[in-house]
Amino acid sequence: MAKEIEKAGIPTVHICTVVPISKTVGANRIVPAIAIPHPLGNPAKSEDEEKQLRRSLLDKALRALETKIEEQTVF
Amino acid sequence: MRAVLYLNQFFGQIGAEDKADLEPLVKNGSVGPGNLFRELFGAQVEIAATVICGDNYFAEHIDEATEKVLSMIADYAPDLVLAGPAFNAGRYGMACGAVCEAVAKHQGIPAVTGMFPENPGVESFRKTVYIVKTKATTVGMREAAEKMCRLVLKLARKEPVGLPEEEGYLPRGLRRNYFAAENGASRAITMLLRKMKGETFTTEYPMPVFDRVAPLPPVERMSKATLALVTSGGIVPKGNPDRIESSSATRYGKYDISALQRLSPEFYETAHGGYDPTYANEDPNRVMPLDAARDMEREGKIGRLHPYYYATVGNGTSVARAGQFAGEIAKDLIISDVRAVIITST
Amino acid sequence: MMMKYELGHIPIEEIAWGQKTSVEGTLLQINREKLLEKTRGDDSRITSVRADIAKPGESVRIIPVKDVIEPRVKIDGKGGVFPGLISGVDTVGEGRTHVLKGCAVVTAGQIVGFQEGIIDMSGPGARYSTFSKLLNIVVCIDVKNGIAHHEHEEAIRLAGLRAAAYLGEVGRSATPAHLERFEMRPPFRSKGDDLPGIVYLYMLLSQGLLHDSYLYGQDMKNLLPTLIMPTEVMDGAIVSGNCVSACDKNTTYHHQNNPVIRELLNRDGIDLHFLGTVVTNCNVTLKDKTRSARYAVKLVHMLGADGAVITKEGFGNPDADTMMYCARLEEKGIRTVIISDEFAGVDGASQSLADTTPQADAVVSTGNANEPIALPHMDKVIGDIRVIEKMAGGQAGSLSQKGITVELQTIMGATNELGFEFLTARDE
Incomplete structure (x- = not known):
């Protein structure tokens, strides 16, 4: 999906757990997530810590969107 | 004729x-x-x-x-x-x-x-x-x-x-099922032994070559840009109003979040059949991170959050179909002047 | 030291409710009340159990099916069937086991997850599943309202095992029509053996609730890859707790009758040397996936393998694990073959796998699970047909007057990735 949206001209970042799949299907900006059932969370943490974790992934995603890349890049 | x-x-x-x-x-x-x-x-x-x-x-x-x-x-x-x-x-x-x-x-x-x-x-x-x-x-x-x-x-x-x-026609690249003379286990071992001996063998599924898109230039200032959230993790309003399938989705949903600060487990859940739904149902923001995105909007890290998010189920959904959804979603985003997209997957 | 194992086949060709649970010739008679009682056990989570018989050729659809289990009993040797779950944790796989061949326990009832499957006892759907050709004892199990999902799954899983063990028990005194003998050498190869040495890499889904597998009752996701004797698998050391897509989940029956293990044992000493089986998991974080892949590859290497058969369970993210195993083994000079199904879309035009590697040049396809199939109306439904729209491979509108149109993925075992069936796919 990331590839198709980029094809349409909108920079896209893919936050996903299984990075190899994202690479195979052709996402260009990739941010590794936590785990398949909770990519942007961690039930073992407190609610506040979990939200911070989520926020840090989104911050990284914004940095990825603002970074010039030449090829597929895992941030 | x-x-x-x-x-x-x-x-x-x-x-x-x-x-x-x-x-x-x-x-x-x-x-x-x-x-x-x-x-x-x-x-x-x-x-x-x-x-x-x-x-x-x-x-x-x-x-x-x-x-x-x-x-x-x-x-x-x-x-x-x-x-x-x-x-x-x-x-x-x-x-x-x-x-x-x-x-x-x-x-x-x-x-x-x-x-x-x-x-x-x-x-x-x-x-x-x-x-x-x-x-x-x-x-x-x-x-x-x-x-x-x-x-x-x-x-x-x-x-x-x-x-x-x-x-005598050229293969169309369409996969069609048929019944073989031996079961899969037996075919596998025969194929492996041929491969090990350096004899010719025919794989039953040649690895595809996925096409690539050249990376787009970066977004200049996220603090001025409208950002949209898309997920393949199947987060939908409770009851799954668009009846997105738990696997091999043929649909995606577009959901209004303009009045929401976070996705509450009372009103949102996952329709995805490919992973343990416990954690997503406890807190849908773990898959569709609306709460943290709203904070970023409030702090001015992003210009604005697009008032809708888009969701489908990535479970067993064909690459071609997912591409079609993405194409349609992209058209919608361009009309709304969205400048950046975050996709979350499970 | 040589370990010996015998598997005695008691063929079952007819099945009926009766006064006493017993085998007479090839007739299995079952006391229904006793079966219900044994199935329920003392599990207070279970509110009711019903039992039905479904025979090949009947106009019967079983839906939703959770697991299929073959009745077996341990006659001689340590431990009991399904160790760690309904027997102790003694190591199994030695001595003698009797199996009631030609029948199975099928667990059905309230839907646990999205993805339980269909077994049709006749019609076009029956062609795709071994289970359609068995005499099935279907136990429909209801549990208390409001019970947690994982409790629900466990209750049904254990009840099914108890039912199979109860029926298997009648094989204790029966004389097998046919006795298979297996001799297990220590796995390390002897010098001067010039047959190619093959290791079986047995990947089990272990992704949390409704996607778990059990080894001696131990949740696979908490294990590092380990070694197992083929005969342990035959005694039920691996049990399915899965509710992933019906077509490519490995039911307990598939594990008990793992066709790769069978084939490797049959050909051991003839055109190959079966060096051992490494069981591994398929977890939800990239770190866990990578750790297991590295560790399992090390074990395969330690066993001195020249080649490896890799089997899969599920689709999507397990494709990534599979490709990691394949690429690493090939890098070590160990030649691989992968057994996998495909998700190529309803029209067959899409890429079939979520992940690929150029090293995967030998793949056995067990068919495109997205291919649609029209299943006609059946006179009798065991279970609940209304769940079809929620099942993986079903969709809104699946239910029509005439029957149902679904993807093959709803049929139990249709594209099994242990290579159980004959289905495959090709480019047209």
Whole structure:
């Protein structure tokens, strides 16, 4: 999906757990997530810590969107 | 049965390269290779007409030319259509492919062409059109014509079509199930032993090559840009109003979040059947991070969050289908001037 | 030291409710009340159990199916069937086991997850599943309202095992029609053996609730890859807790009858040397996936393998694990073959796997699970047909007057990735 949206001209970042799949299907900006059932969370943490974790992934995603890349890049 | 034939200016006996700008015209009966087709069909099929178009004209006016050719063909209400064979002629191959694809799609009748495997028309149309494999030049005319006639007749009579190598057409890249003589475990061990001995073996699924898109330039200032969230993790309003399937999704949803600060587990859940839903149902923000995105909007890290998010289920959903969803979503995002997208997947 | 194992086949060709649960010749008689009682056990989570018989050729559809289990009993040797779950944790795989061949326990009832499957006992769907050709004892198990999902799954899983063990028990005193003998050498290869040495890499889904597998009752996701004797698998050391897509989840029956293990044992000493089986998991974080892949590859290497058979369970993210195993083994000079199904879309035009590697040049396809199939109306439904729209491979509108149109993925075991069935796919 990331590839198709980029094809349409909108920079896209893919936050996903299984990075190899994202690479195979052709996402260009990739941010590794936590785990398949909770990519942007961690039930073992407190609610506040979990939200911070989520926020840090989104911050990284914004940095990825603002970074010039030449090829597929895992941030 | 009645057939219509499509040829270029050369095979249609109008002229050579100097006539390549010829607009589509139609002649009654068969012309050029049509005489060979007529001979091969015998009494079974009458060749009602031949539509002829210049290669350059077709290449430069693809949509218009296809439409004109299509309507000329339709006038004869044929049961089947043959195009070419185009051998290794690139422009002619593209035209034959386009004509056959349009005939099959819009008129629902079988259309068959023939090309040399390196003809660019093969790459463009092999998935949608039956293309008989031919030699590079007209040396292979009779052989090609025989295969084309046999195949198109099978299709017209709705008889089962055999394997590409049996019927002589180029594989269309469509996966079809059938029952093998041995079970999978036994085939696997036989294949492995052959591979280890350095003997020839045929994999049952050659690895595909995924196409790539060149990375786009970065977003200049996220603090001024509208950001949209998309997820393949199946987060939907409770009750799954769009009935997105738990696997092999045929739909995606667009959901209004303009009034929300976070996704509450009371009103949102996952429809995805491919992972343990406990954590997503406890807190849907773990998959669709609305709460943290709202914080960023409040702090001015992003210009604005798009008032809708988009969701589908990535479980067993074909790459082609996911691509189609993404294309549609992208159109919607462009209208709303969205400048950046975050996709979350499980 | 040589370890010996015998598997005695007691063929079952007819099945009926009766006074006493017993085998007479090839007739299995079952006391229904006793079966219900044994199935329920003392599990207070279970509110009711119903039992039905479904025979090949009948106009019967079983839906939703959770697991399929073959009745077996341990006659001689340590431990009992399904160790760690309904027997102790003694190591199994030695001595003698009797199996009631030709029948199975099928667990059905309230839907646990999205993805339980269909077994049709006749019609076009029956062609795709081994289970359609068995005499099935279907136990429909209901549990208390409001019970947690994982409790629900466990209750049904254990009840099914108890039912199979109860029925298997009648094989204790029966004389097998046919006795298979297996001799297990220590796995390390002897010098001077010039047959190619093959290791089986047995990947089990272990992704949390409704996607788990159990080894001696131990949740696979908490294990590092380990070694197992083929005969342990035959005694039920691996049990399915999966509710992933019906077509490519490995049911307990598939594990008990793992066809790769069978084939490797049959050919051991003839055209190959079966060096051992490495069981591994398929977890939810990239770190866990990578750790297991590295560790399992090390074990395969330690066993001295020249080649490896890799089997899969599920699709999507497990494709990534599979490709990691394949690429790493090939890098070490160990030649691989992968057994996998495909998700190529309803029209077969899409890429079939979520992940790929150029090293995966030998793949056995067990079919495109997205291919649609129309299943006609059946006179009798065991279970609940209304769940079809929620099942993986079903969609809104699946239910029509005439029957149902679904993807093959709803049919139990249709594209099994242990290579159980004959289905495959090709480019057309």
